[in-house]
Amino acid sequence: MKILVCISSVPDTTSKINFTADKSAFDKNGIQWVINPLDEFALTKAIKLQESQGATVTVVNVGDAGTEAVIRKALAIGANDAVRVNTEAKDSFSVAKEIARIAQDGSYDLVLAGKESIDYNGGAVPGMVAQLLNYAFVNAAVGLDVNGSEATAVREIEGGKETISVKLPAVVAGQKGLVDEKDLIIPNMRGIMSARTKPLNVVEPSNSEVKVEAVSFDSVAPRAAVKLVSADNLDELVRLLHEEAKVI
């Protein structure tokens, strides 16, 4: 079985988000880049299938050379090889197009991704890839087993969950729960050393069409200073919530 895992390189979760002075772009100064945390669940699931079923795992990233450190980390976690599509990721559509092409050319049985990236929160790439390939799509997966040409996925639904059988090839977008948090793989020295020699193929993009453009960005307006209420005076808190904020 061949698995393709989509990896996006995002600002570390502790990053303060700032924009350039003209507000036209995200300010990358001083930012540490990490594998999108939701993609890590997908990658770890793929490595588990590699161990249990002898699957090969390829990671794909659409990004400029700046994302290679993150790709090497994915290789250190255990992916067999990697493809970087050499273009800045501009919108969900253009990224999905590149990934779909790589998936098709490599005849992957399973495409795994995180359900959204924590930077632009599009949540659109996996579904778009599935439609471009005409594959089945399961979103928000919190469980996955593969059995020959079929998979069984568990997806989260509002107020519950649903177990689905899926014909492969398919696209599955995962989140926390796809594997346990404690099973996330932290690369060890051997992994890091071997990642240096694993193939990282750089290919040129096939398409330049973008459908959504970021015109400008705003920061979140700060809240007014907190109103502290004494622990002995909860009547005042209830009054404030009832009369001032009008939320109870």
Add this chain to the structure above:
Amino acid sequence: MAVFVYAENINGIYKKAAFEAVSYAKAIAGKTGDSVTAISINPTDSSDLLYKYGADKVVNVKDAGLKNFSAKAYAEAINQIADGNIIVFPHTTDASSVAPMLAIQKNYSLITNVIDLPESTSPFQVKRKAFSGKGFMHAKADAAGVIVTVSQNAFGVKENAASGSEEVKELSIANEDTKVINHEQSSGKLDLKEAEIVVSAGRGLKGPENWGMIEDLANVLGAATACSKPVSDIGWRPHTEHVGQTGKAISPNLYIAVGISGAIQHLAGVNSSKTIVVINNDAEAPFFKSADYGVVGDAFQIIPALTEKIKALKA
């Protein structure tokens, strides 16, 4: 032309997010001088519920094959009906799975997580959440048509009655590549993303046995419960309650955070709540900087007392 809107139902019953999406579509239609057509798949609820929020027409798809959810099959059904150039979805789990597939089928632009009415409809430009709520992006769609998903609780449900009409459409969409084998719905539990009030607790509660007081407070408020990430990682609470950057992003009217430090990753998922109350025994807890109201003190004393006082207010 019509602005189309996907009115999501769960087991035939419309979700609050559907009313919000219809309200949003109506507000756009008001700007552009269009009508609103809502599309629903196998509803049992009355279309009157959608007219109330401004649907001029409701197309009810009847398709036994769509009894089971499949993002692809649902996208195909909606594609057959929605022939306008603006299509609105709620940003629920299901709808936000369908929207990207429909965007490819129609060759439309897709803008997700929108939180406000469009700044312009031609070209289509709108404000959306980005960076897990740590920033906003003004996005411009560059295509003949646009699909938006509306972040839950961002726009709100707005009554705006229309004298609507209903059309029943029989479809039979092939739905073969996924098959639902088990569907578990915990009934009676308020959906976290739809809830107007959320009571949330963190590691400060020391253990799962202490959640009773959180549930009691939530019950008197008619609130949903949530938790911080370590709490669900340790297994004190189900991971479906985990809010934050890597959990659910929520925007209730009132968010009460008990024994939660207010780490940046937690704030990312909750700071678009309209009012935030923080209860923490550490006056230096970072969460106080992002709160509207705060109480410094021991949750084990404050929560039961607060619950009694709110009960008295409601009585």
